[in-house]
Amino acid sequence: MGNYFKDLWSGISTVLIGMKVTFVHLFQPNITIQYPKVKKEMYPRTRARLVNYMPECGFCQSCARVCPIGIIEMKGVRGEPEDNMGFFKDGKPRKIHMVEFKIDFAKCLYCGLCVDACDTESLHWEAPQEATMDNREALLIDFSTYTPEEIARLYAREEEKKKAKAAATATAGTAPATPKPVAPKPPAEPPAEATPPAPPEIIPPKPEPANGESA
Ligand code: SF4
Ligand code: SF4
Numbered sequence: 001m002g003n004y005f006k007d008l009w010s011g012i013s014t015v016l017i018g019m020k021v022t023f024v025h026l027f028q029p030n031i032t033i034q035y036p037k038v039k040k041e042m043y044p045r046t047r048a049r050l051v052n053y054m055p056e057c058g059f060c061q062s063c064a065r066v067c068p069i070g071i072i073e074m075k076g077v078r079g080e081p082e083d084n085m086g087f088f089k090d091g092k093p094r095k096i097h098m099v100e101f102k103i104d105f106a107k108c109l110y111c112g113l114c115v116d117a118c119d120t121e122s123l124h125w126e127a128p129q130e131a132t133m134d135n136r137e138a139l140l141i142d143f144s145t146y147t148p149e150e151i152a153r154l155y156a157r158e159e160e161k162k163k164a165k166a167a168a169t170a171t172a173g174t175a176p177a178t179p180k181p182v183a184p185k186p187p188a189e190p191p192a193e194a195t196p197p198a199p200p201e202i203i204p205p206k207p208e209p210a211n212g213e214s215a
Helices: 002-025 062-066 113-117 148-174
Strands: 049-052 072-078 096-104 123-126 140-142
Touching (some): 072 148
Antiparallel strands (some): 072 096, 096 140
């Protein structure tokens, strides 16, 4: 009987202690949020998602070279003057069409070396609350803003340029060589004047001996 009342008191006191803790928290500010209706702001230096702001990316490839696992791939096509590609924020003209800039986030170490190597700060961290994907393929992200049609057109133009260059080189190789101008030779020295032959020696005839004289 004594144990019965002892256990009864133990149960009632435990409930009262729990209710006291609950009652005290009724008058304190909340320490939880109603996620996902309410979202907390991430810390500014959170490495949640890498983003490349393409208008400031200059195809220098520093990020790709420094990445320890080589997961940054990029392709560019040289622009032509008529493309009117605009300028970077530092005033330099854009010269390359960035037709591809891929990062495979399924392999990324989030080391941040690529961000440190990017002089233009086009590659940077963003901190969304939910940097998640529902399939692995979606983690291979291409930041290029070119449409497939634009990319096809640029590659076709590049191909045309290569063909024209190859044809020009071939034509230059088969054309007859232009004869080199030959400097005129100086006139030959006039032959030395021949010595005129000596006149024949005239020998006077011997006088005839007189009659009676021996020779
Ligand atoms: S954070 Fe590191 S691993 Fe990821 S892309 Fe940049 S350099 Fe490569
Ligand atoms: S380092 Fe920066 S500017 Fe250079 S290719 Fe990478 S993202 Fe672009």
